Amino acid sequence: GAIDFDVNEAKVLVDDKGKPIDIVPRTRGASDKIIEEFMLRANETVAQHFKWMDLPFIYRVHEHPKLKKLQQFVSIVKPLGYTIKGSLEHVYPNELSAIVDASKGTEEHTIISTLLLRCMQKARYDRQCLGHFGLADEYYTHFTSPIRRYPDLLVHRCIRNFLFEQNYEATAHFEEVIPLLAEQSSFREREAIDIEREVTDMKMAEYMSYHIGEEFEGMISSVTQFGFFVELPNTIDGLVHMTELTDDYYHYDEKNLMLVGEMTGKTYKLSDKVKVRVISCSKKDRTIDFELVGQKARVKKKKTIQINDKKVKTNPRKKGKINKSKRFPRKRR
Template identity: 50%
Template sequence: MDQTFEKRKKVILDFMSDDLYVPMKAKEIAVILQIPGEQRSELKEVLDALVAEGKISISKRGKYSREHAVRLKGIFQANARGFGFVTPEDGSGDVFISEENLCGAFQGDEVEFIITGTPSGRRREGKIVRIVSHTVVKVVGMYEKCRSYGFVRPDNQRYLNDIYIPEGKEMGAVTGHKVVVELFSYGGEHMKPEGRITEIIGHINDPGTDILSVVMDYGIPHEFPEKVLNQAERVGKDVSDADCAGRKDLRSVRMVTIDGEDAKDLDDAVSVEKAGENYLLGVHIADVTNYVQERSALDKEALKRGTSVYLADRVIPMLPEKLSNGICSLNAGEDRLALSCIMTIGPAGEIIGHEIAETVIRVDRRMSYTGVAAVLAGDRKAQEEHGEFVPMIFLMKELSDRIRERRGKRGSIDFDFPETKVILDEKGKPVDIRPYERSDATKIIEDFMLMANETVAEEYYWRELPFLYRTHDEPDEEKIRKFSTFINNFGYHIHIRNEVRPKEIQQLLGRIEGTPEEAMISRLALRSMRQARYTPENTGHFGLAAKYYTHFTSPIRRYPDLQIHRIIKENLRGRMNEERIAHYAEILPSVAEQCSSRERTAEEAEREVEKMKKAEFMRDHIGEEFEGVVSGVTKWGIYVELPNTVEGLVHVSDMRDDHYEFLEDRYELAGQHTGKVYKLGQTVRVRVTDADKLQRTVAFECV
């Protein structure tokens, strides 16, 4: 039967390959090929199979034609509303896939697809023709018992269907358990995916289960293998005289750490002195590579994780706590091994000279951002508490201002959006949410770290050694042109010649500062930017207007920093021979790709936890009214952000005073009868109508 079916497919394909063939319906094909009436249902099966394989296509009028489109490969990303997108492997823009063209694709699948059209002014549209491989093996969700079987409702809304759990595959789970499901069938057009439960995370009401579910859904390793823990225990010994041999001894240099009050992994210390009219700035970074040797169990686990992940109630570290909070943490009063970048900086904030050295240091005082900011604000009590360090703090501020001014002159873009601080009680319930603003203290450390990162990147670029850079490409041309057109509505413009320069964006942000449209235009400018990533090639950092940039300052929590520390140390020790150069040239592309990927995963998990806790917090505020700012405008409604950074949607179906039309070029929703307009940056008053912790959404209505 299969052979006959395949022969019929070949006959149809040969028939359609004729140069004289024109699109025609199944009935017309049957007549020309002299297929009897009783076999025409079989012909339809053959035609439908060829359509599903992408070898022929069918028009809206039911006419079949030979498919000559080029097949491309990419990764499928589903949308909760039923459609999806494919990210092509060639790096070109995402392709829209309508619900009828999914071909049964599952979130994360590697697929083959064809381009079916490019509507004017919109993204390309396509059709999936083959599933190459399934990349998602495990899914996290909530189990629901149903007679002898059960279902798991996935936490991630991109998994469009519940997962069927046959009898005997539920591992003792009961309704309300958060579980991990291993898929053994991905379903089809009329079938749900099927799987077996492999782990019970906990009951939905148990403290911490919600966040742990997000961690496991994103595949973030949250426990260290015993082998890794044992190795950390062995290497995490106190600094000995032998460890200090051959290192520059900076233990007599006054230096401090400045971090958040609850930080435990302190991987950077700073020292500042005046040398005539110049400044001597030392940025001293924990020498993690002394304890994490290449190819060791610790190293492989660190690369696998790529980064530490900071969530509302926990930190999932890249390295075991024995190292990250122990011997690698620059704790005050204790000898520590470091890699130091000591820079001589002129009165205009320019680098005059620098030295990169292996050092041994001893931090004199642990300081907090809050304490340093209070000193700079003139708080008497804070100044008395910091005593002899107060002059150093003011010297830091003086140098920071000069560095920042110089960076601003070259066009560095400074997006100053508040971060969110979620306060949880002992049961993991959010009791407060507030914006976490940058202070003068955080800016000081930021400026010093940026200076060290640029200095190290420039030196190793000119040394022409294999290296990892932190790069940020120029904005997408189409996005920046749309942005330019939009801001013209408000009387602003940016010059776009063959390219846009960061100084143009920076000057625009300066012009809108303090205006009603500041938040709106700043957000749109940020959205037009590309994502920064790690690469072995130095292509510069657009946002910082920097020709050379790397990540040197956080090897406890970022693997790229750890990687370049190895290269720097081998170079300082004269070991960077041809063999080692070839070794790093070979491994760095995959290291860069892994680190960029893990960084994106960590950021997504952090965002999801934040959204979940915000929705949980707003459950207690349903019915209450707040003033907020329109932060997004779409055809399905407006997003409104409250002062505490919670964002919710006012759906068009809840805008009952008029019928609203989406004006895409102006980012506005306009009422057709009342003339009422909602636009980005506008202040509105809203009432909370719903908050769904599982969906991680908040719903508003305008009042």
């Protein structure tokens, strides 16, 4: 019943100077999957053991997705032929997993996996055993990486104290510190993920800066009120800003996540295949800008605004920073 989101992750290849020479999708072989299965089983076993010992412990929890997000997900995938039977308020992981499995081998598989991943709540650490929705597990913790993650180290300390040394005098100590350590570990994990994303985005922008003017085929992976993002086969994504769509005036349909042309009725929606050209990249801002191949360039006039009795020209192409983490979440168990 576990949900295998199967979302592509980028692998950045660099030379001895740190310059990115290629971006490729990270692949998981048979041996990776076997090892991961052993790790999952170890985590489940340790969590279940301590749950029934009723001792202070730190668990990895993943709660039920929010109803509103699930409703939006269903409204988007239903026209593609995917439905969920029963009530969304009491949906089970295997029902969502069935949709992901059914989409495998289709063009919309990546989009469906990404959309479903956005529906999920963030996994976190907690003193209580609240279960892991994504893994369809009643008991779960992080045990297998004590040299990499602090919560795993804390689990090993609990095992040593309670199982090997049978030092139950430490119960009060762990009871007091674990809620604080769980909260701190969850916070630090989010910070680490954000930093990892920023570095990857920076390297992607640096890599694509060597390909200005080149054309690529990609798929629309996200639609917003200011344009849409196109993901290339190598996992790099860039923004086609609304100002680059010069053949019509487009409205943002938030419910169906698409742009609709006012006069032509033309739409840009998730999973559409498009051909784009790289027009600009910023390593500092970690952004990549595309334009659609075949669109006529629009003349961008600078507007003049009044600030403290002085006229200042502004550039309408200048955009603020975009929080990409909300659009492309990573698969984290």
